[in-house]
Amino acid sequence: MLQIYNSLTKQKETFIPRLEGKICMYVCGITVYDYCHIGHARTFAAFDVITRFFRHSGYDLKFIRNITDIDDKIIHRANENHENFQELTARFIKAMHEDFIKLGFAEPDFEPRATEHIPQIIQMIESLIERGFAYRCENGDVYYDVSQFQDYGRLSGQDLEQLRAGARVEISNDKTDPVDFVLWKSAKPDEPHWPSPWGNGRPGWHIECSAMSTCCLGNHFDIHGGGSDLTFPHHENEIAQSEGATGQTYANTWIHTGMVQVDKEKMSKSLDNFFTIRSVLDSYHGEVVRFFLVNSHYRSALNYSQENLERSKNALERLYLALRGLDLSQGDADAVDLQYQTRFHQAMNDDFNTPEAIAVLFDLAREINRLKAEDEKNAIHHACLLKNLGAILGHLQQAPEEYFKQGSDDSGDIEQLVALRDKARAEKNWAESDRLRDVLLEQGITLEDNAAGTLWRKI
Numbered sequence: 471m472l473q474i475y476n477s478l479t480k481q482k483e484t485f486i487p488r489l490e491g492k493i494c495m496y497v498c499g500i501t502v503y504d505y506c507h508i509g510h511a512r513t514f515a516a517f518d519v520i521t522r523f524f525r526h527s528g529y530d531l532k533f534i535r536n537i538t539d540i541d542d543k544i545i546h547r548a549n550e551n552h553e554n555f556q557e558l559t560a561r562f563i564k565a566m567h568e569d570f571i572k573l574g575f576a577e578p579d580f581e582p583r584a585t586e587h588i589p590q591i592i593q594m595i596e597s598l599i600e601r602g603f604a605y606r607c608e609n610g611d612v613y614y615d616v617s618q619f620q621d622y623g624r625l626s627g628q629d630l631e632q633l634r635a636g637a638r639v640e641i642s643n644d645k646t647d648p649v650d651f652v653l654w655k656s657a658k659p660d661e662p663h664w665p666s667p668w669g670n671g672r673p674g675w676h677i678e679c680s681a682m683s684t685c686c687l688g689n690h691f692d693i694h695g696g697g698s699d700l701t702f703p704h705h706e707n708e709i710a711q712s713e714g715a716t717g718q719t720y721a722n723t724w725i726h727t728g729m730v731q732v733d734k735e736k737m738s739k740s741l742d743n744f745f746t747i748r749s750v751l752d753s754y755h756g757e758v759v760r761f762f763l764v765n766s767h768y769r770s771a772l773n774y775s776q777e778n779l780e781r782s783k784n785a786l787e788r789l790y791l792a793l794r795g796l797d798l799s800q801g802d803a804d805a806v807d808l809q810y811q812t813r814f815h816q817a818m819n820d821d822f823n824t825p826e827a828i829a830v831l832f833d834l835a836r837e838i839n840r841l842k843a844e845d846e847k848n849a850i851h852h853a854c855l856l857k858n859l860g861a862i863l864g865h866l867q868q869a870p871e872e873y874f875k876q877g878s879d880d881s882g883d884i885e886q887l888v889a890l891r892d893k894a895r896a897e898k899n900w901a902e903s904d905r906l907r908d909v910l911l912e913q914g915i916t917l918e919d920n921a922a923g924t925l926w927r928k929i
Contacts, residue, residue: 471484471485471819472484472485472527472819473485473819473820473821474693474723474725474821474822475725475769475821476722476723476724476725477625477698477701477724477725477726478624478625478721478723478724482821483723485723487529487692488690488691488692488722491528491529491530492529492530492531492532493524493529493530493531493532493692493693494531494532494534494687494688494691494692494693495517495520495521495524495531495532495533495534495691495692495693495694495695496534496535496536496679496682496683496686496687496691496693496694496695496721497513497514497517497533497534497535497536497578497694497695497696498535498536498679498694498695498696498697498700498704498705499535499536499537499538499581500537500538500562500566501538501541501543501544501675502537502538502539502544502558502559502562502563502566503541503543503544503546503547503548503558503559503562504547504562504746505562505565505566505569505746505747505748506565506566506569506570506746506747507737507744507745507746507747508730508737508745508746508747508750508774509697509729509730509737510747511569511573511747511750511759511763512697512727512728512729512730512763512772513696513697513727514535514570514573514575515573515575515760515763515764515864516727516763516764516768516822517533517535517695517725517727518573518574518575518576518864519764519768519822519824519862519863519864520695520725520768520822521533521576522576522861522862522863522864523818523822523862526862531579532579532580532686532687533578533579534578534579534580534581534582534682534683534686534687535578535581536581536582536583536584536678536679536682536683537559537563537581537582537583537584538584538675538678538679539556539559539563539583539584539585540555540559540584540585540662540672540673540678541584541675542675544558544559545661545662549660555662556585565748568748569747569748569751572747572751572756573747573756573759573760573763574756574757574760574864575864580686582682582685582686584673584678584682587678587681587682587685588664588673590681590682590685591673591677591678591681592654592666592667593681594677594680594681594684594711594715595612595653595654595666595677596667597715597716598614598653598711598714598715599612601714601715601717602615602618603615603618603619603710603711603714603715604653604714605646606668607644607645608644609644609656610654610656610657610668610669610670610671611644611652611654611655611656611668611671612652612653612654612668613644613645613646613650613651613652613653614650614651614652614653614707614710614711614714615646615647615650616630616647616649616650616651616710617630617647618714619710619713619714621709621710621713622706622710623706624709625701625702625705625706625709625724626701626702626703626705626706628702628706630649633648633649634647634648634649637649651674651676651703651707652674653673653674653676653677653711654666654668654671654672654673654674654677655671655672655673655674656668656669656670656671657669657670657671657672675704676703676704676707676708676711677711679704679708680708680711680712680715680720683708683712683721684712684716689712689716689718689720690716690718690719690720690721690722691720691721691722692721692722692723693721693722693723693724693725694708694720694721694723694724694725695724695725695726695727696726696727697726697727697729698726698727698728698729698769699729700726701726705724708720709721725768726769727768727769728767728768728769728770728771728772729771729772730771730772730773730774731771731772731773731774732744732745732773732774732775733773733774733775734773737774745774747759750779753779754779754783755876757786757865757868757873758779758782758783758786759779759782760864760865761782761785761786761865762778762779762782764824764828764863764864765782765785765824765825765828766824766825767821767822767823767824767825768822768824769821785832786865787874788832788835789831789832789835789856789860789865789866790866790868790870790873790874791835791839791870792834792835792836792838792839792853792856793838793853793856793857793866793870794870794871794874794918794925795842795870795925796838796842796846796849796850796853797850798850798853798854798857800847800850801850801851801853801854802851802854803851803854803855803857803858805848805851806851806852806854806855810830810833810834810855810859811855811859813826813830814827814830814831814859814862817829817830818862824863827859827862827863828863830859831856831859831860831863831866834852834855834856834859835856837852838852838853838856871925874925874926874928875926875928876928884910884913884915884926887906887909887910888910888917888924888926890906891903891906891907891910891917891924892924894906895919910926914928915928916928
């Protein structure tokens with residue numbers, strides 16, 4: 471039975487979908503005013519693995535990941551750049567998709583945008599006003615009345631009185647309570663706006679996700695997820711808005727991913743330790759970065775460092791080396807002892823424990839390497855299983871030779887040098903063979919001689 475840690479109840483629970491065999495999952499996506507950073511990558515790598523495992527397990531999954539394409543940060547950045555906010559968001563949405571493709575993230579079933587759901591947002595705000603959970607201020611802003619929602623704080627553990635005590639005193643405060651939050655912002659000069667019953671304006675950040683998730687999945691669905699930094703206030707406010715508007719439970723299970731640290735410090739632009747996905751991809755292949763992201767449990771803090779990326783690169787190479795030189799078209803994963811599949815699935819059923827699942831992959835790789843010398847047919851069966859289990863985590867789907875030669879713009883020249891060295895070896899010209907090996911090594915190419923010939927890879 472699948473066990474998932476539910477952030478709402480603070481414990482692992484047996485996961486039972488609302489409808490047998492079907493799962494509806496919503497994950498908070500990107501606010502597109504800049505390039506995606508490695509913290510975004512960590513969250514969406516985790517949910518990509520979760521998505522793959524659900525579908526591997528036979529569930530009919532509907533996966534929604536939204537885009538926030540209107541908010542204060544977007545407007546501020548567009549004004550800084552002297553460009554239309556839609557041009558800004560289009561540029562960064564395109565960049566986001568490019569980054570996600572390189573990291574091997576599957577597309578969501580639907581990717582709603584806030585600006586395309588203004589009518590649904592307005593309708594939800596109207597429902598909140600009608601049900602006594604929201605009020606309009608004289609300036610046209612609409613606020614959520616937190617005091618009317620009895621369960622406020624149950625997700626994040628926040629105490630309303632402490633929040634009130636620590637609330638910032640605003641110069642102009644039309645709110646009736648300092649903890650109330652905005653649902654609709656009245657239009658300001660030179661800002662994007664839409665017509666509404668309360669005048670021209672634009673939605674607050676929190677209401678966008680409530681409207682988009684319920685529009686796509688219904689008022690009550692299985693799983694809501696995102697980074698742990700969204701627990702408060704964003705997800706807390708989503709619960710208050712959605713349940714206030716519909717009178718129904720919002721999401722049964724809440725999944726939150728841990729934060730990324732850089733050399734054990736919080737990643738922050740102010741500390742100058744902020745890394746975009748594409749800057750990391752300039753130095754490392756997407757599958758290496760992905761392996762780094764999924765090689766720790768999704769709820770734990772992840773330490774980003776050059777050393778950890780190098781370890782991931784070396785570890786992934788060991789797995790590909792186990793597959794190298796074997797014709798998998800002749801194999802049958804079902805011919806392998808069930809212990810590997812059982813251990814892998816036990817790990818994944820334990821709150822998606824990817825470190826334990828990856829440990830199974832390395833046990834398989836060691837067995838393949840042992841079998842290569844004495845039972846190649848059985849080695850091929852084990853290699854097929856390694857590739858199949860790796861696919862659930864989004865790994866090991868390239869041909870090993872393609873993986874090891876990627877990033878080699880001069881592969882033709884390398885192949886020519888390797889052929890010359892093979893010729894020297896055949897002629898027992900060991901001095902020339904050693905010289906060519908050294909030439910290749912200077913270019914970052916290592917060689918592996920075997921009965922089938924010489925294989926090479928970048929190091």
